[in-house]
Amino acid sequence: MRFLRVGPSGAERPALLGSDGTTAYDLSGITPDIDGRFLGRLLDGGAAELAALAEQGGLPVLETAGQRIGAPVARPPKVVCVGLNYRDHAAETGAELPAEPVLFMKASSTVVGPDDEVLVPRRSEKTDYEVELAIVIGRTARYLDAPEDADAVIAGYALSNDVSEREFQIERGGTWDKGKSCETFNPLGPWLVTPDEIADVQRLGLRTTVNGELRQQGSTADMIFSVRHVVWYISQFMVLEPGDVINTGTPAGVAMGRPDKPYLRPGDVMELSIDGLGTMRQTLGKA
Known part of the structure; x- marks a missing residue:
């Protein structure tokens, strides 16, 4: 899985990059940010849940064209x-x-x-x-x-x-x-x-x-x-x-x-x- 943060400095939205390498899915309904708490959840089984959500269309698409990409953490x-x-x-x-x-x-x-x-x-x-x-x-x-x-x-x-x-x-x-x-x-x-x-x-x-x-x-x-x-x-x-x-x-x-x-x-x-x-x-x- 590939994660990124999209938006102005200090107001980035967490996202999951889709398997096509271009579509980003908004994770802000799941986590406020890609931080230590989220990463801990990821290692404790959260990765499988996210993958299933993405496959089932349960994550909204996040528009990234023309947007700043922040540090991924x-x-x-x-x-x-x-x-x-x-x-x-x-x-x-x-x-x-x-x-x-x-x-x-x-x-x-x-x-x-x-x-x-x-x-x-x-x-x-x-x-x-x-x-x-x-x-x-x-x-x-x-x-x-x-x-x-x-x-x-x-x-x-x-x-x-x-x-x-x-x-x-x-x-x-x-x-x-x-x-x-x-x-x-x-x-x-x-x-x-x-x-x-x-x-x-x-x-x-x-x-x-x-x-x-x-x-x-x-x-x-x-x-x-x-x-x-x-x-x-x-x-x-x-x-x-x-x-x-x-x-x-x-x-x-x-x-x-x-x-x-x-x-x-x-x-x-x-x-x-x-x-x-x-x-x-x-x-x-x-x-």
Whole structure:
């Protein structure tokens, strides 16, 4: 199943995308939003009920033409990120492969729609792009016993852009968070895709273009720590809650790792995609 949120920022309506890939069904009579509570219900048998409703014509059609698509999850309780989780990305930045997942946080307020404008921060010279597979949590996870237990708490996956300001991140002291939490720095969507729609989450292609130039082309097969391992590992250090988002790292090709350092400027256009999870497009503006 593929879920989305349609409408102006702060007034999105929850929807289910039909099997034809174009018709959206309004879920606002079932849930006020696609949030942690809804995702928990989804994992507890709600998915089958929704599928039956859709097949029986029990859901009204929602017009999406010309409408804004919001992030597929209402403002997450938290956004947890994994750094240096692709072998080729670690190599391009000159970093050693980590022995354990590198974790940092992004402010949940960074999450915006997949085609919303991304703002280059004031005094920024090193704004960068990162195409990432995002995991969306549907059940509380604390101290999972093994990586295999992650399957029971994952509600779905989404396409994410972990936008980063490298000077703020690396050169301004402290942790990475200040270079990761600028406003609009986490476009997400267009859909939340349930695990049953993905044949193999560790075999998905990822791509980024900037102004039509291919910058990133990788595969989740190159992850150092798998999706299951990442969820299990994070649960040893913090409680994951329904609605939380985990960004799982980016492949090679970021501006920081390229010889010409082609950082983003206002007016640039980013297009990102992941197999089965859709495409997003953002124009850069000024904060």
